């Protein structure tokens with residue numbers, strides 16, 4: 046869906062995007078993760094033909110950007126920092142102006158489409174107040190509604206949950222998951238580890254303009270070969286583990302073992318009571334820190 050090769054953007058002496066080769070496949074929910082100032086917005090703008098690369102290439106849906114922008118952009122829904130709107134008009138009116146561009150549909154069909162996207166982003170009941178009176182979160186939702194008007198195959202979103210409260214973040218997450226299940230590929234940038242961890246299937250990590258990691262989330266979070274056991278019989282368990290014990294804190298034990306079910310059966314067979322047992326997995330935070338080094342503590346959880 047998106048492929049860049051050695052994509053680079055310099056602003057004078059600043060290398061904002063540094064030889065990035067990333068690959069977003071059809072059906073992905075791709076999280077482009079990096080701290081503030083790491084080049085995410087610049088890359089998103091390049092994908093949409095709003096900033097010209099210094100060097101390297103971009104393909105969106107198999108076509109070169111920005112050369113084929115006129116064909117590509119009608120199939121892409123996008124939301125970039127500070128979505129633009131006419132401040133003195135209502136959200137509905139703004140959407141209806143955007144929707145009217147190039148549309149030959151009847152007024153009633155257009156009106157239904159606008160109500161539908163307003164509902165999707167949680168603005169169904171919005172009144173006629175002008176956009177200048179909207180909160181940041183409402184503007185963000187309106188921007189997303191505009192991105193959905195053409196039922197795009199690909200959504201490119203720059204920090205889509207910026208300015209939203211936890212409830213709003215969850216609603217947008219649910220909406221993006223739903224759209225993705227219905228076939229839309231989602232590419233979003235974020236500086237929030239937890240957001241990417243909860244929403245995405247694939248992650249690209251950018252640090253100071255460079256892509257330092259690109260992987261499926263399930264692969265990144267594969268079991269580590271250790272099992273976490275919680276038991277009121279922790280004392281007895283540590284006594285019978287024979288060198289397989291990694292660490293212990295109170296009732297919590299870490300055991301070197303590949304198979305939680307097998308370990309559980311054995312411990313129960315030995316008469317141990319097990320409160321919980323689960324394979325250990327690295328968190329995305331640990332993976333990202335390992336890939337980026339100390340600078341990544343600038344990433345927000």
Ligand SMILES: Nc1ncnc2c1ncn2[C@@H]1O[C@H](COP(=O)(O)OP(=O)(O)OP(=O)(O)O)[C@@H](O)[C@H]1O
Nearest residue numbers: 056059061079080081082083084085086087088236
């Ligand atoms: N038009 C510009 N002129 C000069 N420098 C720029 C320009 N746009 C971005 N930069 C610089 O490029 C670097 C990357 O910026 P960018 O906005 O792409 O990062 P970001 O990861 O999106 O950050 P944020 O999350 O804060 O938006 C920064 O050092 C920024 O100052």
